[in-house]
Amino acid sequence: MLPYVILVEPQMAENVGMAARAMMNCGLENMRLVRPREDHLSDKALAASSGAGEILHNAQVFASVREAIADLNWVAATTARHRDQTKTVMNADHAAEQMCELTASGNKCGIMFGPERTGLRNEDVCLADVIINVPLNPKHCSLNLSQAVLLVGYEFYKTQIEIPRAQLVTNHTVPAEKEKVLLFCNYLEDKLDDCGNFKIGEKREKMIINLRNIFTRGQMTEQELNTLYGVVNHLSKKK
Amino acid sequence: MLPYVILVEPQMAENVGMAARAMMNCGLENMRLVRPREDHLSDKALAASSGAGEILHNAQVFASVREAIADLNWVAATTARHRDQTKTVMNADHAAEQMCELTASGNKCGIMFGPERTGLRNEDVCLADVIINVPLNPKHCSLNLSQAVLLVGYEFYKTQIEIPRAQLVTNHTVPAEKEKVLLFCNYLEDKLDDCGNFKIGEKREKMIINLRNIFTRGQMTEQELNTLYGVVNHLSKKK
Numbered sequence: 001m002l003p004y005v006i007l008v009e010p011q012m013a014e015n016v017g018m019a020a021r022a023m024m025n026c027g028l029e030n031m032r033l034v035r036p037r038e039d040h041l042s043d044k045a046l047a048a049s050s051g052a053g054e055i056l057h058n059a060q061v062f063a064s065v066r067e068a069i070a071d072l073n074w075v076a077a078t079t080a081r082h083r084d085q086t087k088t089v090m091n092a093d094h095a096a097e098q099m100c101e102l103t104a105s106g107n108k109c110g111i112m113f114g115p116e117r118t119g120l121r122n123e124d125v126c127l128a129d130v131i132i133n134v135p136l137n138p139k140h141c142s143l144n145l146s147q148a149v150l151l152v153g154y155e156f157y158k159t160q161i162e163i164p165r166a167q168l169v170t171n172h173t174v175p176a177e178k179e180k181v182l183l184f185c186n187y188l189e190d191k192l193d194d195c196g197n198f199k200i201g202e203k204r205e206k207m208i209i210n211l212r213n214i215f216t217r218g219q220m221t222e223q224e225l226n227t228l229y230g231v232v233n234h235l236s237k238k239k
Numbered sequence: 240m241l242p243y244v245i246l247v248e249p250q251m252a253e254n255v256g257m258a259a260r261a262m263m264n265c266g267l268e269n270m271r272l273v274r275p276r277e278d279h280l281s282d283k284a285l286a287a288s289s290g291a292g293e294i295l296h297n298a299q300v301f302a303s304v305r306e307a308i309a310d311l312n313w314v315a316a317t318t319a320r321h322r323d324q325t326k327t328v329m330n331a332d333h334a335a336e337q338m339c340e341l342t343a344s345g346n347k348c349g350i351m352f353g354p355e356r357t358g359l360r361n362e363d364v365c366l367a368d369v370i371i372n373v374p375l376n377p378k379h380c381s382l383n384l385s386q387a388v389l390l391v392g393y394e395f396y397k398t399q400i401e402i403p404r405a406q407l408v409t410n411h412t413v414p415a416e417k418e419k420v421l422l423f424c425n426y427l428e429d430k431l432d433d434c435g436n437f438k439i440g441e442k443r444e445k446m447i448i449n450l451r452n453i454f455t456r457g458q459m460t461e462q463e464l465n466t467l468y469g470v471v472n473h474l475s476k477k478k
Contacts, residue, residue, distance in 0.1 A: 024376060024379040025375045025381075026375060050381070135396060135397055136396060137263060137264055137396065140260075140263040141264060142264075142289070146386075147264075147386065147389055150386055150389070154373075154390055157376065158332075161374060166327055166333045166334075168326070171324075171325065188470070195474060197469065197473035207466060210463060210466045211470070214457060220453070223325070223449075224452075227449050231431065234435065234436035235434055235436075236474040237434060
């Protein structure tokens with residue numbers, strides 16, 4: 001069961017719509033609204049949701065925070081301001097990992113977001129298991145509602161997927177085997193010998209090392225090696 | 240030196256303002272604009288920046304991507320769509336760690352964001368060292384401009400309390416500024432034109448992009464560029 005996004009007394013329908021869009025960006029589906037001031041199914045809200053209208057249509061509306069969290073097992077309160085409450089404050093990434101584990105073991109989790117201007121009331125914050133604090137510039141940490149939903153949702157989404165942190169995308173070609181890279185290096189070095197580039201013997205060895213570093217550092221693909229063969233051939237052809 | 244946020248041909252002044260706000264949320268200060276369609280100091284932009292007007296006032300405006308990245312050492316291109324280019328694709332968190340390490344060792348880094356509707360052009364993407372991909376729901380991954388800036392900036396902000404883990408060791412030389420790399424690319428391309436490598440016109444553009452990807456991906460040093468000039472000169476000299 002994915003975490004519930006609980007918007008407490010949101011003021012603007014557009015913000016509810018944009019929050020729905022941010023939820024969909026992050027693979028979240030379950031929206032709960034506590035006393036929304038405007039109609040969350042208005043044209044403004046649906047337009048702002050930019051394709052996430054289904055989340056708005058399925059949103060559940062409650063008269064109080066208490067009712068909105070009644071069936072949940074774990075609730076987090078998002079807040080930027082310091083609260084004079086004895087409560088665990090978690091960074092968004094740590095909270096996301098915790099929700100990932102909790103939901104995986106069958107818990108229903110919720111994340112509360114307060115009204116745009118004022119944030120959550122202290123009496124709502126005290127109902128939460130933890131406070132989520134999104135680490136941001138302390139001199140300028142005010143976020144709009146949808147951005148707060150986006151950052152917390154993004155951290156949760158990252159816990160749900162396994163993707164390489166970085167990879168060379170090569171499309172239809174493949175990274176060349178080392179022998180092929182070195183054959184190209186040899187080819188280039190021979191051409192350079194031919195045209196007298198290595199006249200000064202002591203520089204030859206150092207330059208070969210420099211050149212090989214250039215062509216190994218970027219993990220050449222087979223297609224790129226072919227391109228480079230063509231370049232060397234064309235540059236070196238007799239006029 | 241904090242990373243530069245480079246907005247390429249942003250369409251709406253409000254979006255530039257909101258991007259400035261997101262930057263300030265994340266402790267980023269340096270905004271560069273390439274051919275913005277609207278005035279980034281308009282009332283609309285300043286209102287949307289919500290207190291981050293200083294970033295807008297200090298923003299530098301450029302006529303081209305090339306000029307906007309000329310003095311940078313490392314550039315990332317943000318893109319959601321798949322690109323048919325051989326390039327390292329990094330998650331935002333991994334890219335943030337890399338920028339943290341690079342900036343800590345004196346490099347000037349930049350992150351490019353494309354126009355709202357279309358994203359970056361392929362010829363702009365190929366100038367970047369890496370592609371940043373923000374992991375989001377593949378069925379609904381479109382973000383507005385300021386949200387993209389926010390997520391990438393947020394990941395960078397999180398690294399500012401971390402320690403560098405890896406860096407390109409360059410000893411007595413330094414990573415070349417982009418303009419120097421591009422001047423070398425131009426030099427090579429001219430030589431290839433001279434020797435007839437680009438006879439088939441339609442292949443010319445694609446091959447230039449392939450070549451630039453080769454020479455941007457490995458973060459060339461100044462010394463290596465000198466080596467490559469020598470290589471091209473020797474290969475292309477008349478026999």
